[in-house]
Amino acid sequence: MKGQSNFVDFIIALGIFLIILFVFISFNQSNKIDYSMTGEALMISDSLLSPGIPSNWTETEYYRPGLLEDNKLSTEKWEMFYNIMITNSSGLKSKYTLLSDFMIRIGKYNGGVFTEIDVGGISHITTDSDVNPLDIVNMHFDRIDRMERIIAYNGTLVIMEVIVWK
């Protein structure tokens, strides 16, 4: 009887421990900020919200492309950026010293929903063509972060969303 009594207590204590462990892990997981991903999102967005280096970069001659011309989104640069991404996305990532993949899309909020807009017929650009922007939220990645930036385009304010993931 003495041994049975100790077993029940042990089971109860183990249960309590597991509950505490589960709660603790859940709590920490839900508050975890992946600073490395945020930093990459910020870095790529900062670079894109500039004229680029050099400011008159082209599809063949560029160091770190930016999308602005006269502080506004340049359709021409957007298209060039798209073309570079199609042909040499890995090279472009290395220009930004990125380890992650990323997607850029231009849009606006409409009733709380992000709606892409076409810029020169292109609504989004991504390093991974298999990734669908509409599904990206439901896809599983080890790490992911997103950042929104406001940019002048076509006489109004639009949102440039940058999503980075691994």
Next chain:
Amino acid sequence: MEVKKRKGFFFSTDALLALGIFVIALILLLQLRPASAPSFKEPIIADDIIMALSAIRVNETSSPTVKNMISAQEIRPEQLGISIAELLAELWSEDNTIIAEQIIIEVTSTLSSKYQVAFSVNQDDLFGFSEEDSLRTVALGTRIVTGINRSQPTRGYSAHIQFSLPKNRTTSSFAYFGGFSGQGDLEVMLRDLPSDLDSSNIISLSMEAAISQEVTIFVNNNVCGTFPAEPLSKRSQYFNLSSCIPALLPGYNRVRLSFEELETAFVGGGFVQVKYTTNEIAVPTVGQGTYHFPDIYGIINVYDSITIPGNLTSLEIYLEYDALIPPNVETTYFLNIGNATVYSGTNMTSESVTLTDADFSMLDYSSMSGTIPIRMGIEGVNYSGYVTVDNPSDTIIITDLSGSMAWCGDTEPPLTCTYDCRYQMWFWQFTTEKSCQVESVDACAGDVCGGTPTCTSTSNHDACRPRVEIAKEAALIAQDLILTNELARVGLIAYSTGIVSELGLTDNQTAVVNEIESYEAGGWTCMCCGIYRAVDMYSKVSENHSYMIILSDGEVNYRCDGPGSYTGVLDLSPASAQSTVEAGQYACENNISVFVIAAGPDLEPEWTETLKEVACDESMYFETSDFSELSSIYENVTREILSRTTYTSQIVHPGEGLASNLTNSYITYHYESNINPLSINEIPITKRTSKLNYCNASVLLNPNLRVIESYITSYSDEHWTSLVGINDQTVFNISNYGSNFNLIGDPFIVGIPGDLFSHGNNSIAVLTGSAPGNETGCSPDNIIVLSTAVSIIPPISPVASKAEGCHWHVLQENLESFETSIPSYYSGSKNCYYHNSTYDIDDAYDISAYSLFSQLDIDNNGMIDIYLTEQALTVESIVVENVPSLWGPAIFEVKVGR
């Protein structure tokens, strides 16, 4: 068994309870944690919005409100290129916040369902949060915006006003006389009058000068008039020579002064001035000056100066004269610069000589800066022409006749022999004292005086001269010397127990001598009685220089009850001494120079201390234990008084048959200037004080003025300008050049370096004199002229809503009103007044003009300090339209909340 089972169940229940409590606590903890940690992303969003709004131009925006405004031309064409952020700020500055709010809603509509955005300028909300309290995070982005201010125009007109020399400007040319220019007919030259000069543009022709006799003035041999001289010394007179204006010509013009009496044919300082308008601009010569001697037809007798505003580098002198010299006279013509004779010509009947630097080894150029006296004259064998001049003076000789003055003074003849004489009458013996004058001590023996009674025997012989006799002799010497001054008077007072003898101020020497001869000693000593009586004697009859010579042989023992008390009271306490000192100081306070002579072998220290304090100062106290020295002391004191009441003037006697003429002579000097000239944005302001009236004047210098150079005039008449100082610094001291003033020049104008002036009040003193220590006051007509510079920043008005202009009325310091239209083509009916700030504050021209006049109003009294008509300046204006305002900076803020 049951007990043990129950015990195990009990522990499990505890564990479950603990678990429950723990879970509850954990749930509560999770409920209390922050809903969302502060994010760094919102500030980035806020900055992005500001950058984007600054990038979108008005003509690019899709905002329907802006498009409508463009269509309605509510947005000016020049605004099409500004950013939405600038447009919002301008709308705020125009109080158009409703439109601004609508534009914000439209341009941020693409964000509104995700972000709440608020805008403000200078914390003044343009568009606020709708539900600020519910926002979890709020981030702020800011940008500085210039050119806007609440309720102020952002674009408009700006006026720029500046001075420039007009085509027609008013100016003056001068010809100066020195401190003494004489003697005879004089001629000075008005030089370099402009080529466009004619009667129509000459405003005035005048002379201001100190003269001593009637003068007839000619211009280019045309008579301007004959003018009487005012009899006051060292006063300038104004002579209106406008009748000679038609005689003036471009270039050189001779102004001649013709006198009747050669001895008083001189000018004691002054100038001839012609004022005119001209289109020519005179270019000032820097680093070179020329002094022109006046032409003299009579006897060359010039006392003048040159002012070198820097370091002298070279000198050239040209002299041209001719002379008529009588056979028995040997004369030397000399030119002194400073204290050095640079030219000496003996018995020359005609001479024209040029002297250059090689001839000036006697001069130390390094010490020749500032005002240097110049003297040209004549001296020689059998000719000492300097005139000695008397000033009126009154001297009262106050003599002690107390009993002690009967005591023996000395044993120099004539002596008084005294002895006891015993004689017999019937059966009785008597003794009496006999006295008579003897030639020597040895002669004082036996019954030397003789007469009755006949002495049977004599004893106690004493041969000496009583003090009173020595005092009488000294007083006689003094009065004799004093009365050599024809304008002097002498008064006499003798005191002992009270006033025992007095004679009012008189120039009757016989009466003076008789009164002195009558002095006899006896009684106590009431010196204060004598002093107070003398003071009253002056106050009743004298306005002249007043002197008092007091003799005492010792202790005072009577006191007085103050001024007017002549009888005194016997008082052997120190109160008598104190009373006597008070009497002496009372006389000093009444501008009477009190000399005190203490004599006698028995002077006690406390007595002499008292007598020292009776004199006006220690230099006026004399003491001797030997009465025999009394006469020489009296003589010294009297000569001191004479030196104060007579002087050698600058005038010379013409001399029988002696004549000389000086013509075309000049001194040219080169120097390295130490004057800081006008710089860009500085304009000259010449300030001339009113007549100073006193020898000490205060000149106020406002902080925004810089003195370039200045000078003070000194109408010294026949005296010398002896001292000029500013703020306790000596600028000119004639004593630096010697003690014989007749050999030294006399400046009419003394330069005062600009750097000696300080902002605020400046104390300036000027004195004249005739010998070292012999000051003769100053002219009340002296003035100070300041050449100053004021830094003017040509005003550019802030942006105003209009630029029409105004007709301005501006008061000047001389209370004359200067009127001008700004801009010059303004022909409207609007009048503006500077003195009471009446103008349109929304007019760019008016704002700029008011700013300009404010800068010219040095002392902020509503009157400008520059005489615009005299300074010959005109106002030019330029207006620029459509100028952005320079308001700000203002802070444009965007807040982003989620």
